Amino acid sequence: MNIEKARFNMIEQQIRPWDVLDQDVLELLSVVKREHFVPEAYRNLAFADLEVPLPAGQKMLPPRIEARILQELGVQKHETVLEVGTGSGFMAALLGRRALRVVTVERVAELASFAQQNLLAEGAGNVEVVVGNGAQGWPDAAPYDVIVMSGGLPVLPQSLLEQLKIGGRLSAFVGSAPIMKAQIVRRVSETEYRITDVFETYVEPLVDAIEPSRFTF
Numbered sequence: 001m002n003i004e005k006a007r008f009n010m011i012e013q014q015i016r017p018w019d020v021l022d023q024d025v026l027e028l029l030s031v032v033k034r035e036h037f038v039p040e041a042y043r044n045l046a047f048a049d050l051e052v053p054l055p056a057g058q059k060m061l062p063p064r065i066e067a068r069i070l071q072e073l074g075v076q077k078h079e080t081v082l083e084v085g086t087g088s089g090f091m092a093a094l095l096g097r098r099a100l101r102v103v104t105v106e107r108v109a110e111l112a113s114f115a116q117q118n119l120l121a122e123g124a125g126n127v128e129v130v131v132g133n134g135a136q137g138w139p140d141a142a143p144y145d146v147i148v149m150s151g152g153l154p155v156l157p158q159s160l161l162e163q164l165k166i167g168g169r170l171s172a173f174v175g176s177a178p179i180m181k182a183q184i185v186r187r188v189s190e191t192e193y194r195i196t197d198v199f200e201t202y203v204e205p206l207v208d209a210i211e212p213s214r215f216t217f
Helices: 003-018 023-030 040-044 064-071 089-100 109-122
Strands: 079-083 101-106 127-131 144-153 164-176 177-188 191-199
Touching: 003 023, 003 064, 003 089, 023 064, 023 089, 064 089, 064 144, 064 177, 064 191, 079 089, 089 101, 089 127, 089 144, 089 164, 101 109, 109 127
Parallel strands: 079 101, 079 144, 101 127, 144 164
Antiparallel strands: 164 177, 177 191
């Protein structure tokens, strides 16, 4: 496989058509080598428009989804980011290139170790991998300028929203099968949040994510 040709095709045929036109984001996808974050057995799928299998039965999000989320969040160099659902570490590496600091939380220790190795090889010194359950955020280092939920949520928990700084942004895949909404939430004030629906997709829910209330009569 011609790696650079495949990378070029990924950007031009998958990512640009998804309205990812931010030149900084497009250049970042050329700089951070996606193939270095894919398990060896699936290296030939690194640039495919699909979910790549990862250790422990997890999956890597398609590149167009990661790129679109990165563009919508508009991460700045002075900002601190929380990511929940580290996966292979690829999204954390992209975020690390744009942010001051990234804390990325992964529930599965085997996957956290895989991501840590990938991030070390990438030289992502400002990314910290933590083993834990981040379905309701990670208050230890809160508040954050940006929160990225890389797994699905049936509903957005208030405890998670409260970990955002005023002016901060959160991305999440909200809802249930077969369709979820990719949403960007902006914290406008202590009590006000603005939600924008960006696109529809389906992402596997995070383990222990809060379920919506169900009343019985």
